[in-house]
Amino acid sequence: MLTLHTADLLVTAAGAVPLAGGAVLVEGDRISRVGPYEDLAVAYPHARARRWPGLLTPGMLVRSGEELLERTYYPDDPYEVTELGGEPITGTALDDLKLTEARWGHSARRGTQKLLARGVVAVAGRFTVPAVRTAVVRSGLTVVPPAGGAATGAAASLDPFAGRTAAAEAYHGSLEPGAPARFAAFAVPDEASLLAEGATTCVATVIGGRLLHRRR
Incomplete structure (x- = not known):
């Protein structure tokens, strides 16, 4: 099944230019296409659409x-x-x-x-x-594996942004065709707000193309 995930703003990788109205097309457990939602919706009219508020990014x-x-x-x-x-x-x-x-x-x-x-x-x-x-x-x-450059002595935290100076430092992988379909959506307008407001703004988490968390 094809599923089209879209949000107000899409960030595909650390340092990437955000795409307003961007979308990720998922087929199985992989990303098939990335681009403007309107273009992908026309090209794949039978794809199920999931619209998320705010920001869509790589998972953390x-x-x-x-x-x-x-x-x-x-x-x-x-x-x-x-x-x-x-x-x-x-x-x-x-x-x-x-x-x-x-x-x-x-x-x-x-x-x-x-x-x-x-x-x-x-x-x-x-x-x-x-x-x-x-x-x-x-x-x-x-x-x-634990990163050799991880900060020592830092308190463990469920928040992936703890100790980070930018939200993108917590991104795992990127959103591109052929990549594993693992990403998250947050109810914030941009990356700066994501770092400021934190990971509890998450509204959806997708791993392997499966929606494993959705805020009720």
Whole structure:
């Protein structure tokens, strides 16, 4: 099936000139065409159209994957929130939880959903807990090795823009014909607003041509 994703502004890669009314045509798990929505809609009249508000960009890469998913516990809402609260648990507080591998796996699934809700399509890290590794793979997120130039001592964050000076620094890949169909849409008018307002403005995340997150 052909799907045409469009937004008010399309950014295909870091440093690329934004295209007003741009669109990405997806066939299967790949990008088939990129260009003005009006042109692609005429050329492919049977494609299903998905219109997103704001900005359409490559998906995001988040750093410190092990810290986020193997050393942070996300309480199960609503079942554990009364006892544990709703905030992620880290550090020595984890000792009191006596977590099993299965619980780490469940927590990682909740963590990956939080990442998808922030436009994240890839995570840097090396996962050693089998249940966590399985949760990451099943989520659709791409796992990449930690970057040698990553900042040391920086706190791990679900926000891919944490510690960045420009939104484009978090982009993973580019949107071009033949590339994997992984991108995100944010309810902001431009890249500067995206950095300022943050990744929680995400309204949709697509990986492998599948819509894995959509804000309700």
